[in-house]
Amino acid sequence: MIESTDNTDLTPPGVNAAFSTPDSGQARASVFMVRGDWAVRHEAAAVAPPAEGGAMRDLWPGLPAAYRNGFDAACSTDTARVYLFKGATCVLYDFVQNATVPPNASPASIGDRFPGLRKDAPDFAEGIDAGLPAPDGTVYFFRGSRCVNYDIEGDEVLEQGTIADFWHNPDHPDPGIADGIAAAFNHPATSNGYLVTRDGKRYVECDTDPARHRVTSGAKVLRDRWPYRTFLTLLDEFSGRLWIFDADSGQTIRQGQTGRKPGGVVISPDGFRVLATTLGASGGTGSLVLLDITAGTLKTVEAGRSPYRVAALPDGSAAYVTDTSDEAVYAIDLATGNARRLDIGPRPEDVVASPEGDRVYVARDANPAVAVVDTAQHAVTGGFGGDNTASCMALTPDGTTLAFGIVPVNMVAVASTSGGGEPPLVPVGQSPEQLVASPDSRYVYVANRGAEVKVIDVAAIREVTPIRVRDRSNAIALSPDGEYLYVTSQGVDSVQKLRVSDGVQVGEFALGSALERYAYLAIGPAWG
Template identity: 90%
Template sequence: MTESTDTTDLTPPGVNAAFSIPDSGESRASVFMVRGSWAVRHEAAAVAPPAEGGAVRDLWPGLPSTYRNGFDAACSTDSARVYLFKGATCVLYDFAQNATVPPNASPAPIGDRFPGLRKDAPDFAEGIDAGLPAPDGTVYFFRGNRCVNYDIDGDEVLEQGTIADFWHNPDHPDPGIADGIAAAFNHPATSNGYLVTRDGKRYVECDTDPARHRVTSGAKTLRDRWPYRAFLTVLDGFNGRLWVFDSDSGQTIRQSQTGRESGGVVVSPDGFRVLATTLGGGGGAGSLTLLDITAGTVKTVGAGTAPYRVAALPDGSAAYVTDPSDEAVYAVDLTTGDARRIDIGPRPEGVVASPEGDRVYVGRESDPAVAVVDTAQHAVTGGFGGDTMASCLALTPDGTTLAFGIVPVNMVAVASTAGGGEPPLVPVGQSPEQLVASPDSRYVYVANRGAEVKVIDVAAIREVTPIRVRDRSNAIALSPDGEHLYVTSQGADSVQKLRVSDGEQVGEFALGSALDRYAYMAIGPAWG
């Protein structure tokens, strides 16, 4: 793990390499995407999360040592053999055999492997950004804003030019790839290709036939075609230990460390980072920690004196962090790291963003108990919830109902975001610690330091059948489809995974050490 406080540009990069492998009879055609030292495998024909993901060194231990932390580019062939590039070197790797070709081969200079590049496009011998096979057995190589069509058998450059000219289609005049691409790959055994834009997050479709090479679409979002997995993150509120799991399989994606006395955690909407708050050491100012999930790198930005809970706007542009000691919420720009203070009033705690991102709701000890922040004006423009104390919050996905915990009376208020006076209260037995709403907006689940997760029917405004868990439950999260509940408890060294329909435990994710009194969990789609 590396740490940086450089806030020049906090934008995380997307994928930097990709390739495909055809159906072998034993395994289905696959598309692999690489981001730094991590890779994922998608079934080529499916619009679904990756079938697997892991560190490059673990997935492909036969790679040369210099390639095991990742590589710059890849170029498929018509088999499981793929050319990989790093710097000015290249290696041919057989992904079916998990070995170089020939076995134990060292990376060779690109110019030696492809002498026609050294002769007719010498800068390509210094490094390749992406490679793409053509149906006639030739390949395309990309570097900067240029592209060449290369005959591997004849070792010669057949055609070259700018990407803008090479892939021009008047029906799609500005596909967003003229300055270069981050990766390229084809749909196996077809002339359909994909060119990934330089940010590694979008793509355009293309026809790879050398007789008519051209783009065939405008830019599209990569994650819409190749969706993410859902990752669960667990944060120990005392010592700042943080875990990230695949919420389906329980695979440990990352273990890391934030600062001490953390107060909240979310999976960033971009799917690349976890955002967590932490107090400063030695009485200094606290910070918002930005952990890159698969890279393991950490950046920190200022977010008040004692940052506590955190929420991110749906578009990922900003995070809102409460600071009870400063009676404020800080709007943190997730690109620049700039933080804007917004006065809230006494003891702001929980914070959630509206589905549209135009409002942020902040719980406080005041009248009204919930402040409404206009995210365009950066100001409190209203409130609701009555004269009480709102701590943890949960907003239903339809945006109409905000539930908030009232710790001193062991109640949860069920309030309309449209306002309307004192909201009705539902007893939850013990101290409400964390709330989550179901994806259909029908229920709110409450961790309350007891041996049950309380379940509130939002429409009826009453408790329904609870879900039995370990005693002293202190944090919960709900799968995006609403089918599974994840629960931690004080002193527990694992996360329970429970089926919501019947409360049956169907999984357990080991933490390796016991959690402290306070813990926080969040779940969301993430790359990896």
């Protein structure tokens, strides 16, 4: 992992290239998204997470060496052969044969491959941002705020102009692409296309027919049409070692190091990063670590003396970090890294955000046990939970119930977020370590250092049948659909994947070495 402490702009980029390939007999029609040196493949007809993803050097070893760590743009054809662009060079690559297309197996200059560009649009010969095929066999090339329609057979520019004029449709007057696009691709065998905005996270639909080229929609979120996979991340509390897995297949996406003695981990709402806390060296200021999942780059921002747990607002605008030694919580802007401190009371531990992002709940050793932070006012505006010592927490997705562990008495409190009085308590065996709520808000699962995961019925406020596990449970995560539970513990060398309905183990993710101390698990949709 590469570390950078430049926090002037923490916003991660989205995809930077995309292309499609038609049905070939060997492979189904697919859409590929590229981000840096990583790519994912979606089935073109499905609205579903990608069928696969990985580093390009592994997916496509036949790529020229200079292209294996990423390329700038791609332009599909009506076959599995796709033009790839990097800098001022271009190569034609066959994604079924996994080989460059002879006789030009090595990258050539764009101007040599498309001489009409050098003649009539010379700046395009210096580099291309995106390419898009048209149904008549021509292609569109994009650079900056401009677009050309190019005849490959005749090697000539047929039409050129600004993107705003070229794709204008009065029904969608401001689609957000006038200043340029990051990627473009077509839906195989149709004239329907997609233009991805410069941030790589949104798209507009378009008609690619040269006789009527125009945008046909406003801007939409790319991940809504081309969803992410679910990733599971595991952090060793002592060493700071981090693992990221595909939660379905167990594929290792990344493994590395965050920092010393971290206290919590989450996947950011935008799906591009893992957020974790870490102590500073020699008693210095601690940090919030932002690890780009597929790029592998790591940035840090200051986050108090002893940062511990972390939660991100649902819109991804900020992260909240508790500081156990400073009786504070820090609100950290995830675009700039700017941090705002707020007094929160003694021994703040866990922190969770409401579904709307208007409130943050902080567990502490005080009366009331849970502080309510208004995120707009940046102020503590209330509290609930009675005279307890709150530690780990889980908020039900409907936002109505907050469960929190009370370690000294081996109990979990089931509190209404509307507040009021001492909440009822449910015994959970040994010490509660991590809590997660089911997506339907009916259950809370409790890791408790025992050889089972306790299950609390939220409405009945009582324990129901627990889920047996192989090792003492310390860290747990629940799949977004609520069907699978992931469990690990101190000193083990794997993560168990269990089916919630019957407790049967259906998978195991090897770590390669044992965890040194307690662990933290988090799960969520992520790019890659």
